[in-house]
Amino acid sequence: MSAAAVAWRQEETLRRLLQVYLIMGSNNCLKEPVAVLEAAIAGGVTMFQYREKGTGALTGDDRLALASQLRGLCRKHGVPFIVNDDVDLALALDADGVHVGQEDEMAAEVRRRIGEDRILGVSAYDLAEAEAAIRSGADYIGVGPLFSTTTKEDAKAASGLAVLEEMREHGLHIPIVGIGGITSDNASGVVREGADGVSVITAITHAADERAAAEALRLAVTQGLVERG
Numbered sequence: 001m002s003a004a005a006v007a008w009r010q011e012e013t014l015r016r017l018l019q020v021y022l023i024m025g026s027n028n029c030l031k032e033p034v035a036v037l038e039a040a041i042a043g044g045v046t047m048f049q050y051r052e053k054g055t056g057a058l059t060g061d062d063r064l065a066l067a068s069q070l071r072g073l074c075r076k077h078g079v080p081f082i083v084n085d086d087v088d089l090a091l092a093l094d095a096d097g098v099h100v101g102q103e104d105e106m107a108a109e110v111r112r113r114i115g116e117d118r119i120l121g122v123s124a125y126d127l128a129e130a131e132a133a134i135r136s137g138a139d140y141i142g143v144g145p146l147f148s149t150t151t152k153e154d155a156k157a158a159s160g161l162a163v164l165e166e167m168r169e170h171g172l173h174i175p176i177v178g179i180g181g182i183t184s185d186n187a188s189g190v191v192r193e194g195a196d197g198v199s200v201i202t203a204i205t206h207a208a209d210e211r212a213a214a215e216a217l218r219l220a221v222t223q224g225l226v227e228r229g
Helices: 011-017 033-043 060-077 087-093 107-114 127-135 162-169 187-192 210-228
Strands: 020-024 047-050 081-084 097-100 119-124 140-143 176-178 197-200
Touching: 020 033, 020 210, 033 047, 033 060, 033 210, 047 060, 060 081, 060 087, 081 087, 087 097, 087 107, 097 107, 107 119, 107 127, 119 127, 127 140, 127 162, 140 162, 162 176, 176 187, 187 197, 187 210, 197 210
Parallel strands: 020 047, 020 197, 047 081, 081 097, 097 119, 119 140, 140 176, 176 197
Antiparallel strands: none
8 A cells, every 4th residue: 555545545636536537447447557647647546446347358367467567657657456256356456445346245244354554435326325335445436326327237227427426415525526427528517516527438448549538528617616616
């Protein structure tokens, strides 16, 4: 775990780090994954999650080797490195945190295993799941899918942006990152309705120019923050 990880858990710092959150595995990339991440970081990605799942995903030593390369790149550039779901892998890599969904290991147990210094993110579809995530020790929640997405094979139906407004109206102050079907065209609206940032996969990994795609998302998020005041 990087020396910065404890400081990254601070609420206001975490809000900033969630602004442009790239989620990626080898099977999401049209180019070599390390090059994709490097370009994305150059374009302004503020957090990275390694998610090696689905058709064509790496396994075994190949999975570990790529994860180690990507972690090294994040460490070099001061970007938090989060592992999706796999606590054992996160601990083996000395990752900065773990993100789990509703169908993964229980968030409270993940918090116990990773300790109090690492970041814990939890996916939430609605207010009830968000409140449960907070009780389980989440540092941030990923809310969605907000828009239709085909990247996640078991994704629920899109909730729309109203869920963000509902969470904020009910007094949820936890950092929130919007997930699902987000692009530079709709990212500003996601932030305007209450999210602190956006998480994407194909909006960057399938772009012809990953750096430019990240820059466009960063600009859209900034616009949303300004509009929200």
